[in-house]
């Protein structure tokens with residue numbers, strides 16, 4: 001036994017050490033958490049690890065993904081991480097699938113790491129493959145892949161440890177079907193959006209101004225000409241009950257934009273834009289008296305180009321209602337700030353010596369930056385008239401433009417301004433990834449992994465890392481499964497089959513009606529059933545068009561699953577994940593002799609939400625159809641409310657699921 005193994009053996013004891021050496025562990029993701037996790041697993045003495053990741057190494061990863069070096073850029077994360085981590089425990093490792101008798105476990109040194117550069121959603125990663133693991137550790141960065149892994153683990157009955165970090169926040173959540181909640185038991189909030197009129201006419205927070213500069217003004221002047229979509233958006237807002245006059249006004253505004261856009265590259269193009277958006281538009285809004293009768297709305301003040309440039313402009317009061325940022329206490333003072341006076345030359349010079357991006361800009365600074373960035377962008381637009389520009393937080397010209405316009409708008413509306421650093425973060429949705437957070441979370445994943453391998457679920461609590469210096473770590477008992485969950489409450493039956501031969505009709509008649517016995521209901525009537533692949537409806541009582549088609553022709557192949565739903569809502573759903581049929585099989589599918597006992601749905605669920613179940617209701621559409629691409633949504637950071645167990649005083653623990661790869665080095 002190596003010296004290190006002696007310590008681990010001593011700490012864990014012979015039983016747990018044997019499990020650590022022999023268990024087959026799947027690590028999904030070799031990024032921020034994945035690298036830390038792999039290192040920990042190898043150092044603790046885990047003997048059999050498979051790691052999979054589809055990403056390649058990027059320069060911006062190197063500040064926190066310590067298994068990678070500059071020379072590794074563009075190489076596979078999984079392969080490089082495995083090759084590097086292997087050095088921490090040299091030796092061949094226990095033979096995968098071998099007997100691993102007690103003596104071998106102590107004698108054989110090293111670790112066996114099987115690294116794969118690939119996507120967890122590929123078809124060979126099916127339910128049978130998943131069943132080959134004792135435990136799955138998810139170190140993913142997007143919602144879509146997380147949900148896929150969750151469902152795979154549920155269908156294979158393999159325990160899963162979910163984890164995520166976001167800035168200083170982090171969490172570890174152990175899960176097992178039937179014992180704890182699953183990833184899909186928790187509701188996911190939709191990304192925050194703002195009503196069109198708040199952005200266009202009645203901003204009250206700095207973020208409203210930033211969204212306006214970035215998503216509206218920038219696009220109007222330099223993006224694609226979107227006359228049609230613009231009108232559609234406004235018509236929709238009108239239909240949604242927004243003020244009709246206000247909408248008509250916004251329409252006029254849109255038409256006027258086209259005019260300034262055409263002349264933007266002329267000498268006074270920037271001035272013309274300024275006068276339209278910061279003076280004329282505001283004056284027109286002010287003339288709509290009804291608009292300002294709404295309680296809490298504060299009238300904006302038109303900005304004057306010449307006065308600002310001459311340094312004589314007095315900014316309006318910063319409104320208390322809008323104050324909610326770090327600069328709030330400073331700006332919520334008694335006297336309104338006079339930007340030009342409050343910035344004595346010495347102050348400006350001093351702050352300029354510090355971090356340029358964290359300097360507060362005066363109203364004149366903002367106007368000069370606006371003119372400058374507007375000229376830079378229009379020069380680019382003239383040079384490449386057919387390539388519309390788009391906002392990119394790393395493109396200085398676009399960032400400067402959004403910074404200046406957001407601040408000028410904020411000043412007009414009495415909203416606190418932001419620094420370049422702050423606008424870059426807010427406009428780019430950046431939450432910094434912190435190596436320390438990843439390291440702490442990866443440490444807890446390994447502790448929970450050992451708990452699960454020891455089958456010690458009493459110690460297997462959820463762990464939360466919070467930005468609270470007094471008590472950064474919390475742990476709460478695992479939550480029970482959610483009875484209405486559309487993933488972990490399903491019954492799973494792995495179905496080895498040949499999808500090029502098995503037709504949907506055979507599946508329904510032989511497997512569902514025959515083998516599963518879903519023929520008649522309690523009243524003796526024919527049981528009405530529907531068949532789905534993910535959210536696609538393949539068959540229901542009135543839709544049998546696909547019965548003659550083989551599953552393959554319907555886009556259902558190995559790695560996917562067919563879900564059968566009792567339309568009366570009495571029985572739980574039964575999901576059949578498709579897996580590889582042994583070549584010796586004569587039939588196009590194989591099933592165990594005995595069908596599973598399908599439980600009934602909880603009665604209260606039936607009363608409150610009749611069938612079909614929530615995750616697929618309303619999603620019916622004829623198959624086959626392309627899968628929805630929710631990559632954009634899944635890339636966003638997910639924050640959700642969880643409910644802690646154990647009567648703790650901390651009522652609202654926030655669960656975070658990171659978006660590690662969206663993050664840049666700050």
Ligand SMILES: [Zn+2]
Pocket residue numbers: 181182183184185186481482485486487488489
């Ligand atoms: Zn669930």
